[in-house]
Amino acid sequence: MIPPTYYLLLAAVVFSIGVFGILTRRNALIFLMAVELMLNAANINLIAFSQFYGNLTGQTFALFTMALAAAEVAVGIGIILVLFRNFTGVDVTEAATMRW
Amino acid sequence: MAATTYELAAFGLFAAVTVGASLGVVLVRDVWHSALLLGIALLSVAIHFVMLRAEFVAAMQILVYVGGVLILISFAVMLVRRGSDDPSLSTSPQLKLGSHLWRGLGAVALFAVLAVVSLRAALGAATGFPSGASITASIGVAMFALSGAGVPSETFLVAFEIIDVVLVAALVAAVMLARRESGGRLAAIGREVDDS
Amino acid sequence: MAGVFDVAPAIPLLPLASFFVVLFVGHLAPDWLPRKGAIPGIVALAGSLLLSLWTVATVATGQYANQRLYTWVAGQGTFSLHFGMLLDPLSSLMLVIVSLVALLVFVHSLGYMNDQGETGLPRYYAGLSLFAFSMLSFTLADNLLMAFAFFELVGLCSWWLIGHWFREDGPPSAAKKAFLVTRFGDYFFLVGTVAVLVTFGTATFAGDGSFPAIAEAVLAGNATVPTFGFAPQTWFTIIGLLVLGGVIGKSAQFPLHTWLPDAMQGPTPVSALIHAATMVAAGVYLVARMYGFYALSPTALGVIALVGGVTALLAATMALVKREIKQVLAYSTISQYGYIMLGLGAGGYVAAVFHLTTHAFFKALLFLGAGSVIIAMHHNENMWDMGGLKERMPVTYWTFLAGSLALAGIFPFAGFWSKDEVLYDALVHGMHSPLLLLGYLFGLVAVFFTGFYTFRMVLLTFHGEPRSETARDPHPVRWNIKLPLVVLGTLATVGGLLNLTLVSDVLGVDVSYLHGWLANGVGEATGHHYATVLTSVAGYQTGSLTPLIPAAVSLALALGGALLAWFLYGVPEPTEHTARLGAIQRLLVQNYFQDEYQVWLAERVVQPLARLADTFDQGVIDGVVNGVSAVSLFAGSRVRRLQSGVVVSYAALLTVGLVVLLVAFGLYGGWF
Numbered sequence: 018m019i020p021p022t023y024y025l026l027l028a029a030v031v032f033s034i035g036v037f038g039i040l041t042r043r044n045a046l047i048f049l050m051a052v053e054l055m056l057n058a059a060n061i062n063l064i065a066f067s068q069f070y071g072n073l074t075g076q077t078f079a080l081f082t083m084a085l086a087a088a089e090v091a092v093g094i095g096i097i098l099v100l101f102r103n104f105t106g107v108d109v110t111e112a113a114t115m116r117w
Numbered sequence: 118m119a120a121t122t123y124e125l126a127a128f129g130l131f132a133a134v135t136v137g138a139s140l141g142v143v144l145v146r147d148v149w150h151s152a153l154l155l156g157i158a159l160l161s162v163a164i165h166f167v168m169l170r171a172e173f174v175a176a177m178q179i180l181v182y183v184g185g186v187l188i189l190i191s192f193a194v195m196l197v198r199r200g201s202d203d204p205s206l207s208t209s210p211q212l213k214l215g216s217h218l219w220r221g222l223g224a225v226a227l228f229a230v231l232a233v234v235s236l237r238a239a240l241g242a243a244t245g246f247p248s249g250a251s252i253t254a255s256i257g258v259a260m261f262a263l264s265g266a267g268v269p270s271e272t273f274l275v276a277f278e279i280i281d282v283v284l285v286a287a288l289v290a291a292v293m294l295a296r297r298e299s300g301g302r303l304a305a306i307g308r309e310v311d312d313s
Numbered sequence: 314m315a316g317v318f319d320v321a322p323a324i325p326l327l328p329l330a331s332f333f334v335v336l337f338v339g340h341l342a343p344d345w346l347p348r349k350g351a352i353p354g355i356v357a358l359a360g361s362l363l364l365s366l367w368t369v370a371t372v373a374t375g376q377y378a379n380q381r382l383y384t385w386v387a388g389q390g391t392f393s394l395h396f397g398m399l400l401d402p403l404s405s406l407m408l409v410i411v412s413l414v415a416l417l418v419f420v421h422s423l424g425y426m427n428d429q430g431e432t433g434l435p436r437y438y439a440g441l442s443l444f445a446f447s448m449l450s451f452t453l454a455d456n457l458l459m460a461f462a463f464f465e466l467v468g469l470c471s472w473w474l475i476g477h478w479f480r481e482d483g484p485p486s487a488a489k490k491a492f493l494v495t496r497f498g499d500y501f502f503l504v505g506t507v508a509v510l511v512t513f514g515t516a517t518f519a520g521d522g523s524f525p526a527i528a529e530a531v532l533a534g535n536a537t538v539p540t541f542g543f544a545p546q547t548w549f550t551i552i553g554l555l556v557l558g559g560v561i562g563k564s565a566q567f568p569l570h571t572w573l574p575d576a577m578q579g580p581t582p583v584s585a586l587i588h589a590a591t592m593v594a595a596g597v598y599l600v601a602r603m604y605g606f607y608a609l610s611p612t613a614l615g616v617i618a619l620v621g622g623v624t625a626l627l628a629a630t631m632a633l634v635k636r637e638i639k640q641v642l643a644y645s646t647i648s649q650y651g652y653i654m655l656g657l658g659a660g661g662y663v664a665a666v667f668h669l670t671t672h673a674f675f676k677a678l679l680f681l682g683a684g685s686v687i688i689a690m691h692h693n694e695n696m697w698d699m700g701g702l703k704e705r706m707p708v709t710y711w712t713f714l715a716g717s718l719a720l721a722g723i724f725p726f727a728g729f730w731s732k733d734e735v736l737y738d739a740l741v742h743g744m745h746s747p748l749l750l751l752g753y754l755f756g757l758v759a760v761f762f763t764g765f766y767t768f769r770m771v772l773l774t775f776h777g778e779p780r781s782e783t784a785r786d787p788h789p790v791r792w793n794i795k796l797p798l799v800v801l802g803t804l805a806t807v808g809g810l811l812n813l814t815l816v817s818d819v820l821g822v823d824v825s826y827l828h829g830w831l832a833n834g835v836g837e838a839t840g841h842h843y844a845t846v847l848t849s850v851a852g853y854q855t856g857s858l859t860p861l862i863p864a865a866v867s868l869a870l871a872l873g874g875a876l877l878a879w880f881l882y883g884v885p886e887p888t889e890h891t892a893r894l895g896a897i898q899r900l901l902v903q904n905y906f907q908d909e910y911q912v913w914l915a916e917r918v919v920q921p922l923a924r925l926a927d928t929f930d931q932g933v934i935d936g937v938v939n940g941v942s943a944v945s946l947f948a949g950s951r952v953r954r955l956q957s958g959v960v961v962s963y964a965a966l967l968t969v970g971l972v973v974l975l976v977a978f979g980l981y982g983g984w985f
Binding site for chain 1: 120124125128132135136139140142143148151152155158159162165166168169170171173174177178181182185186189190192193194196197217218220221223224225227228231232235236238240241243244245246247252255256259260266268269270271273276280283284286287288290291293294295
């Protein structure tokens with residue numbers, strides 16, 4: 018089987034790309050998609066180590082993560098809609114009224 | 118149990134797909150193209166799962182992520198889009214490069230740290246799944262704290278119940294957020310979003 | 314029957330009870346207070362007087378008391394602070410004087426305050442009672458710290474009573490001045506008290522473990538105490554001079570005498586009690602109490618004598634030109650206390666105590682007599698508006714004359730014997746010490762002036778033709794004014810019988826009772842021991858001279874001054890002869906510009922210093938505190954800009970923070 022180090026690296030790359038997306042893009046939807054990427058990177062790690070150690074905890078936990086991701090997207094879309102209504106656009110840098 | 122060349126080649130191929138699609142998600146100009154590339158990334162992750170003998174999880178990945186989350190995001194993209202005079206609209210994907218990319222240096226540093234740590238980590242001995250055991254059945258047994266699983270695992274009964282409540286809460290929250298205020302005015306559709 | 318020492322604490326506590334009664338009943342139910350508070354005070358002081366007389370009787374049999382009553386700080390491995398009681402010849406004598414004069418002043422106040430319809434009387438009688446308590450407690454104090462505490466308390470009562478008519482401008486200002494000037498001296502007293510406690514580990518006046526006894530042992534080489542780098546003799550002198558600061562303030566000696574003439578703004582009975590007989594006596598009484606300590610230091614004694622002599626002369630000159638009767642008496646008080654200090658400094662312990670006793674009587678008499686005159690003249694104190702009161706106020710006149718003869722030192726009145734003995738002691742000890750001789754000469758010149766101003770005062774007030782309507786028809790005074798005058802007048806006449814040293818020396822019979830009285834005491838606090846110490850430690854030598862010659866000289870001077878006054882003012886229509894002195898008169902009327910000088914000191918020296926300290930306090934100390942908070946505020950106002958509201962920057966901060974944490978943990982945990 019493939020050494021889990023490769024999967025670690027793959028997950029690291031995908032995670033970093035997700036963070037990169039958050040840092041560089043201003044569109045709220047791209048934010049959400051980047052967050053999905055990060056969650057998936059974590060899932061890859063879980064599944065890879067689950068196979069490496071022969072224990073199913075990783076796979077089961079990945080299922081829970083997936084459920085949570087779905088719930089989070091649902092709420093996130095709701096927030097984006099509210100954001101869109103109040104600031105006529107989905108630019109996250111526009112919604113900066115909660116500041117000092 | 119070392120990896121065969123075929124396995125490594127397959128891994129490399131699909132890893133490239135995943136990475137490429139992810140890069141596309143964050144670098145492409147049009148939001149709709151980003152959503153589609155996200156779908157490709159999620160699918161390739163499902164394939165990775167299959168290669169890791171997590172068939173059930175792979176199936177769930179496609180069902181939930183691609184079939185649920187991605188559709189949801191697509192709806193959102195459509196809802197917040199401007200009309201046909203949106204300059205970001207294009208038929209072929211174009212990369213959005215510019216000075217705004219320098220803000221992502223933190224992510225590069227993070228990747229560097231993670232990579233170094235991963236490469237130097239000393240992992241234990243490899244044990245795979247016992248051959249012939251049903252993984253899906255074992256997942257079910259682990260979820261409900263039953264006995265008789267072929268593969269060892271922890272039990273997740275409490276987590277199962279809690280996730281149930283979380284999903285209901287998310288449902289209620291989404292409905293509440295999407296409601297329009299009574300007497301509120303309808304916002305104008307879409308606006309040019311400039312990243313730089 | 315219980316011994317008097319068991320009930321002796323009641324001597325000061327009775328007036329204290331009267332204070333509380335007058336204060337609370339006077340505030341809560343004023344109509345119930347008999348005579349607005351005079352009666353409780355009179356009853357209390359009558360009790361104190363009886364107990365004091367009983368104490369004197371007991372002490373006369375040779376029993377003394379030197380006991381602790383209450384320890385308020387029990388030192389662990391160091392000295393303790395306590396209240397106690399020392400009843401020996403000196404203190405029991407003073408107790409009688411104080412309680413007698415206080416009682417007579419209370420009676421006199423019935424006439425001066427109650428009959429004149431004054432307001433605020435409960436406040437007045439409460440103040441008098443508190444003063445009586447403080448003065449009596451001071452008298453029987455057994456240690457220096459307790460004496461200091463009550464020293465301050467009598468100063469407070471003085472402020473209270475001087476400012477009785479506080480709605481006018483003069484009295485509150487005078488009260489403040491009195492308090493501040495005496496407080497200035499008391500500052501040095503406090504430092505001296507602390508020095509005594511730290512050096513000797515005790516502040517008790519008498520007994521085996523008392524600080525004069527320890528000091529004497531140190532100088533004899535039998536004991537050691539910390540002296541902070543000085544030779545023991547020098548250090549003891551310094552302590553003595555520090556305590557002397559309080560004495561000079563309280564007894565109105567030069568240069569802290571400026572408060573006493575202004576204190577005449579208070580009611581006359583207050584002036585009689587506090588500023589003639591008792592409070593100003595507190596200072597010199599303290600020196601007499603500590604005489605075993607002062608006798609070890611010829612330098613301190615010399616300073617006392619010189620201050621006394623200078624004060625006696627200076628104050629006598631200033632009394633020459635005053636127009637108000639109470640002002641003459643005020644300067645006369647300052648001058649006479651100068652004599653007492655001269656006596657103490659010159660080694661005449663008994664003479665000084667004798668003069669203290671007689672002065673208390675005749676000065677209180679003179680003030681009460683002045684009070685009677687002031688009532689008669691409807692509160693007009695100007696002597697040039699008086700005249701011819703002799704026929705209209707006979708009791709007042711004859712008693713006042715008795716007091717004046719005692720003041721001037723005319724034979725055979727009390728003042729003659731005591732002042733003469735003071736001057737004699739100054740002369741015989743001064744024959745071997747130029748400093749004491751100088752003091753004697755000052756005192757001698759002051760005798761002439763004393764005679765002059767005393768009789769100028771008597772003649773202008775009582776003799777000649779009345780110079781105003783009020784003098785022709787004076788307000789009548791009642792028994793409550795006249796009775797104390799008669800009592801004190803008798804004492805002023807026969808008081809000399811206490812100590813007829815002149816007669817003893819000349820005729821060889823022992824009638825100097827005060828010498829015998831003060832020769833004994835507790836431990837080494839005896840007149841006999843003081844005389845020994847003066848010769849052996851302080852090096853005082855006694856010249857041999859018959860006392861008749863100095864007595865004749867001083868009597869001649871006094872009579873000369875009196876006759877000059879008679880010549881100038883004993884005419885039906887006297888003129889202001891002092892105006893002929895020209896510039897000298899202006900200098901004397903302005904009191905040698907001492908008041909202006911002290912105000913100048915306060916404004917030019919003390920105020921800039923105070924302003925400097927204030928600037929330091931507000932600028933540096935407050936500045937540091939405010940600066941700390943300003944730093945905090947500034948930092949806060951800058952750091953809060955991190956919350957820019959832009960999600961992307963938050964995410965960036967998160968990422969950077971995460972990277973840093975991971976690197977840190979990795980380096981620490983050896984991941985790399």
